[in-house]
Amino acid sequence: MLPAICLLLLFCPLSAVHTNNWVVIADASRYWFNYRHAANALSIYYSVKRLGIPDSHIILMLSDDMACNPRNPTSAQVFNNRDRHVQIYPDDVEVDYRDSEVTVENFFRVLTDRLPEGTPSSKRLMSDENSNILVYLTGHGGDGFLKFQDTEEMNALELSDVFQQMHEKKRYNELFFMIDTCQAGSMVLPIKSPNIIGVGSSTVGQDSLSHHGDHEIGVYVIDRFTYFTLDFLEKVQPNSRATLNDLFRVYSTAEIRSTPQYSNFNLFKTRRPGDVLITDFFGSVRQTVLFDEQIAPLNRTVLANNLNPNEQNLDLQLDSVPQLPF
Amino acid sequence: MFYVTICLLALTTRVSSFERYSENLDIIHLPGNKVNTVFSFTSVSDNVNRQHFDVLPRSLVSILLNYLVEELHLSLTQGLWRDNLWGYSAHSAPPGGQFLVWFGGPLDTINERWVNVRNSISGITCASLSALSSEDTISPKLSLKPVGLTSTKGDSRYMRYGVSPFEVVCTENLTPWLKLLPCGSSAGLASLLDASKLYDTTYHSLAVNVRRVSCEGCSGPGWEIQLTLSLVFSPPQLSGRKDWSFRTMLGKTLVHSCPVSSSTMVKVRTLEPLDALEITPTEYEIISDREIVYDAQNITSFKILNVYLRFKNKEITRGLEEKPALLAHTYISRVSSSSSGHIVSVFTNSRDQDIKILYLQTIPWYLRAYIHTMKIEQILPESKILQFQGMSLTLAKDRSHPYTLEGILTVPADSTIKFSIQFDPLMLRWNEYPPDAHHGRSIPSGIVTFRDGEQVLRLYTESPLVYLPTPDFSMPFNVLCLVSTVIAIVYGSIFSLTTKDLVCIKETEVKKGLLLQLVTAIRGLLKKERAVKEGEKRETDKCTVEEKTESKADEVCDSESNETVKIK
């Protein structure tokens, strides 16, 4: 018997009651010259992993493969900075939806959990009413839409409807929606569901600009809005008390060269952005509680002895078959 | 601590189930200064329907049991294996993703189980196999028979096979694949894998192969799960030397072997005889004059295994000792003035005996293939027409399943034969094209199965790219409006002709169209009367019927007198 058993608890004393964190990150652009959108998405992925959210709670959707793209001079590596001090495509990356699987329909199905039976759990957003969800979208957009894969569009009204469905199905406790595209504000403004804070990188009529490029890779590697977000997040540790207001303060129009558009803060019923910790959405703080006394293990006879109790019998005659008919 | 726990678990394994795990690394020199490293991790077990596993990956086994799978083969490959330069690969695979499953159980649930298996496997390997749809799935009758033991006697109705040639293979496929290993990437041969080196290779192929085997120590037929990774490196040549080591080629060295592995062998096969090389560490066993093997678990002199091979002389490395018996290539040939093309496969036999082959070609349904244009001919050394000795054909149904062509051919000794079939690319609906429609689509590679000595080999040909003519994706609404307008114009004119009669009314009561009124008003303001009349006359070409009637009625030709009689 082991004397000390660690129980894992998700416990956050000050905030509203959320017990788990989920993240949905989608890069909606295809083609090599949209490298920066994949870098944006991967940077957020890297940050949330660093702050403690496990892969099983992250759904990463990348429309195109940048790391193993034949045009990538740094094979299997993606950088979001010219200095290349951080490689954001680590060895343990897990991309759940890739290539042609990233469609508006699949994105909505993931959010509302209306997926076909048989979808593996790594591709499902299995959140409940105590989940805090971070949704991050990046790509090319316009007034009222976001372009997916250069062939279809996600409408802002559809997105706000999907959030409303999530609210009605009690799929989130609080939701933080970030979007880095041109005219991103048009995607944020129609949101009308409670407990959602949204921030878009630019208002309607403005373009979101990219930050800088890498001459060897040959493309722009990060967008301004995400660059400053990351700059802020790099200073955040898992036990940080930084709030959303601190994050929003970083978005100065002079620096990101566009005016961020925020959603209606009155929708966020429980508290103000000044009371919301960054780690409520970007991190998954787990406090461990050590017990001294012994705890009896689960009664083993409750579990089935077999992995698949329905498996029929195995007295089937198994034979080998000739490989060729001649 | 971690290893102690694993060892304890290994020791306390229940005796009633048998599990064995072994690791192998084969390093094979290829001509052209390339090195083929093949990692294979094999687990064998008997009854897998239990809750606790020591070495088998539970996530994979639960999928196998849930969907009554008897054999499964998945491969994700980037690059093409060059048979003509490198010989045959031990683990051949077509470019892209390939997924083959033999099912047991009832026949009527297979389609549903196929979809579920695909989704589940794509979840545990991060591959986008769920994009592989039933439109790309085939069940060939003669080829792809199970390599293990099955209960279905090779009945092709229980098998499903699909290929997605554009599948991308990257770090996100390696990560979950490593999670299927008992020691993960922290110990054993898998600790030699570094993503940034792996994806810089000429060829890499990740595979998961599951089959039923009979094993000693098992009660009944057991399960064998083999995970292989085949890579073709071009090791960096430092100061022009072709030496390589684990550190220069893979970037890592072997520090810990996996404690649950019953054997960890590193085999090196060279093109040069061993006396022309210097290989360190020297604790190897010589198998032949070009092959050595290390037992990595028993190396005592070094804690770290870094195989280092040095060439004593700067010799030119030799080519293959023996040319491969059969080579197969597939390509598309197209005449520029027509939209149809030919899929052509060329088979070359370099032995002095005839080789009988089984050839499988899948043609997607959106390329209409014409069976009557199928032609097999010998092109070298002389031209002659040949025939299939046996054939199985499944016709494609639009939006349902592809063509499956299987044929048994004999390639005569020392000759080259060519198989060709004509196809017509179809135009699809605007929303049926993949996101990057102008890239074109790939034809799945052809599979050639033949016997070489004792073994049965499978070759995969290239996956040629076809460009399909695309409609303009930005135009649906415009097109509908334009066509509807034309139909409305036709309908409108015939409607007015059939429902109205010609009558005589006063000129002043003629109702002019709104456009004509506006135009005449404007012109009346701007121009002189004569010009107005001419303007009106020109307008009559597009406007109302009556104006034209009036002008024509002015000049009626009398057929008898041939003079124009002005009536008005």
Added chain:
Amino acid sequence: MLAEFLVGVLLRLSTALTPISQWFEERVEITTPTSSWKRIEEGIALKQFGLDPYAGDIVHEPPLNIMLYSIISSYASYFFILMDILSALLLKESIERIHKNMVDKEISQECHSTFEKLKMKLNERTGYYSLLIFLFNPYSVALCASKSTQCTSNLLYTLILYGVSTEKVVLVALATSLATYSSLFPVMVLVPVLLHHRDKALSGITTFVVSTCTLHYISYVISGYSWGYLESVYGFVLTVPDYTPNIGAAWYFFSEMFSHFTVLFLSVYQLNLLLYSLPLSLKFPNSPPLVIFSLLMVLALFKPYTCVGDYVVPFAMLPLWLHLFKYLQQFYIVAVATVVLTLLWPVLWYLWVHCLNANSNFYFAVTLAFVLFQSFLLSDILYAKMRRDYALKNGIETKKIDGQDTVVTLN
């Protein structure tokens, strides 16, 4: 006359037996999924392999046609040339007779006093002009060279005309049922004929129904007691699943359709095609040839898989209405447009499919324009007929009402 036939035959032989026939066979303007010879060959080969030709989506001809073509397959070019010659002969005979009937009927009508200036004169060369147009129309030569089964359909259309000219309703019904068996839509041609010969209508309908049933029963038997061919032959034309470009407007229309509305637009489209038979027959009850011409033109314009061969018979019927030409208003533009667009088709196709410079919109534009201009031809001819009838009844001179000038308008 023999000389013209010989020249026509030589022209067809020289195109059909030389490599240029290969080029014609691949042109989408000339061959369609329902009339392509390559698909017939495919059907024959599949039958030889023991497979059901209708299992795939290649063959769209009914079983009896496949059987016929498999018998003549080695002499296909000669067979189609023979079909063309037969059609030409039948056409000439029918046109002559129809023209004579039209002239006789007009003389026996009561007309206005100015009739003398306006009446039709018997022109013995009408049949000859028709023959010339049929034999030397580049569309018909190309059709023959490409071995398109539209040649057989054209023969059936001329047989229908022959039946109309000799007033044999049974023959018309028989020919219509054969034509409908191949491509479903020619059934509309029965409507004007039956309405005109009301006394023989019953025998016409019975012949049609009996022959259609026989044909389908025999097909059922020879395709192994299965009705599978119905979906491939008729379902194909009704549901239009194939978006191969052709010279109509339907291909792009259905390929760019929103899937939600497919059924609606399909039904409206097919209805539009079948709609014109009754109204036109009621409007022109005394001239079935004119209505048949209109219906054949409508078929050529709106059939889902249309080709240039559909226009061959209607163009060849135009000499019947030479007397209407002075009332035509758009003939010049239609003629010019026809020539220009015909020359543009292969150019824009090449630019789209081979050079990858242009895109599908260019090709779509010319095919849509072609449909539009041919529809002008149709409405023009109908208008001219109405105008001339009005002039026959009311005279050529325009009268004055209350001292004011008058015009003739549609109202």
